[in-house]
Amino acid sequence: MTLDIVELKRKIIVAPKSSSELFEKAVRECKKAPNPGIKNRLEKIKRKNIDCINRSLQFLRRKLTQIYARSPYIDKLHPFYRELAYLLIDTDEYKLCMSRLRSSQRIIEKIARESIHGIRLAQTERDVIKAKKMFFGRTFSVLNTLDKCFKIVRNSQLEILRFPEVNVNDTTVVIAGAPNVGKSSLLKAISRAKPEIKPYPFTTKNVIIGHIISGDKRIQLIDTPGLLDTPLSEKNRIETQAILAMKHLASLILFIVDPTETCGFPLDFQKRVHDEIAENFKEINLYVVLNKGDLMTQEHYKNYLEIFGKEPYEIVSALKGTNIDRLKLKLLGEIQQL
Ligand SMILES: Nc1nc2c(ncn2[C@@H]2O[C@H](COP(=O)(O)OP(=O)(O)O)[C@@H](O)[C@H]2O)c(=O)[nH]1
Numbered sequence: 001m002t003l004d005i006v007e008l009k010r011k012i013i014v015a016p017k018s019s020s021e022l023f024e025k026a027v028r029e030c031k032k033a034p035n036p037g038i039k040n041r042l043e044k045i046k047r048k049n050i051d052c053i054n055r056s057l058q059f060l061r062r063k064l065t066q067i068y069a070r071s072p073y074i075d076k077l078h079p080f081y082r083e084l085a086y087l088l089i090d091t092d093e094y095k096l097c098m099s100r101l102r103s104s105q106r107i108i109e110k111i112a113r114e115s116i117h118g119i120r121l122a123q124t125e126r127d128v129i130k131a132k133k134m135f136f137g138r139t140f141s142v143l144n145t146l147d148k149c150f151k152i153v154r155n156s157q158l159e160i161l162r163f164p165e166v167n168v169n170d171t172t173v174v175i176a177g178a179p180n181v182g183k184s185s186l187l188k189a190i191s192r193a194k195p196e197i198k199p200y201p202f203t204t205k206n207v208i209i210g211h212i213i214s215g216d217k218r219i220q221l222i223d224t225p226g227l228l229d230t231p232l233s234e235k236n237r238i239e240t241q242a243i244l245a246m247k248h249l250a251s252l253i254l255f256i257v258d259p260t261e262t263c264g265f266p267l268d269f270q271k272r273v274h275d276e277i278a279e280n281f282k283e284i285n286l287y288v289v290l291n292k293g294d295l296m297t298q299e300h301y302k303n304y305l306e307i308f309g310k311e312p313y314e315i316v317s318a319l320k321g322t323n324i325d326r327l328k329l330k331l332l333g334e335i336q337q338l
Pocket residue numbers: 177178179180181182183184185186225291292293294295316317318319320
């Protein structure tokens with residue numbers, strides 16, 4: 001089972017805006033070191049400064065680890081999210097930066113060890129302060145070289161946090177079809193609870209998610225207003241790729257047709273949309289559902305058969321609720337075969 005996207009998002013600790021922000025916090029941690037209750041002045045200063053370095057080191061170690069260990073591995077993402085990630089973020093830079101955070105943490109640990117060693121050997125107060133300054137000076141340089149990485153990682157993380165939350169482990173039925181054919185009405189009629197609205201990357205559009213639940217069987221239904229309702233060839237490249245990422249998600253596509261054409265789109269346009277989707281989602285079964293059965297005449301049906309050239313998977317009326325339960329049972333039956 002792939003880790004749930006909600007869980008992945010919850011784990012993310014967003015990288016700081018800049019390296020100086022992190023450095024300043026590390027210096028603040030150092031200043032929290034209390035005065036040790038020792039008489040010998042040199043020993044006292046040594047202890048305090050070692051404590052200071054350790055506090056800063058622990059802080060930086062924690063922060064850096066949090067960023068790289070709690071951010072998702074792109075290649076371990078579910079293919080749907082992996083494809084979106086490759087579209088949305090510079091994954092090469094992201095990966096490179098993650099490993100740089102890791103190695104920089106080790107370098108800072110080494111600097112700390114050397115500085116602490118220097119403090120232990122120090123003969124004078126000045127030598128102690130010099131060793132401490134060495135720690136902060138070198139740490140600052142290391143963090144400085146990470147500045148660009150913090151920005152890259154931060155932006156990537158913010159993109160990932162905007163990924164649509166779909167359940168990749170559920171059987172997924174994607175609903176397609178021209179505008180106004182009744183996709184949303186059907187989703188509402190067939191779903192158990194109120195559908196959830198989720199934004200879709202690269203578009204100003206949302207997807208709407210509903211569920212059919214029967215015993216231990218779950219089907220996730222995705223309505224795609226504005227995405228799979230017009231020919232893909234009329235969309236820009238990125239938007240098309242983002243839509244095509246759905247092929248990693250969809251177990252089957254329900255293509256809704258309005259044979260009455262009251263949707264405002266003639267059947268030959270609806271067929272064009274159908275053919276483009278079928279062409280682009282070759283590996284996925286596509287079933288035609290005729291909607292608005294309540295308005296459909298013999299004439300409409302004949303016209304449909306002529307243009308589509310195949311019997312529909314089901315004829316329903318989302319408005320009247322006709323054959324909705326039958327469609328639901330058929331879909332639940334499909335799960336076994338998927
Ligand atoms: N007569 C009739 N109208 C329907 C049916 N399903 C949807 N509609 C109407 O068709 C219009 C578009 O429906 P909608 O679900 O928004 O279509 P979408 O754009 O494909 O999501 C609305 O006015 C619905 O009330 C149906 O089965 N019969």
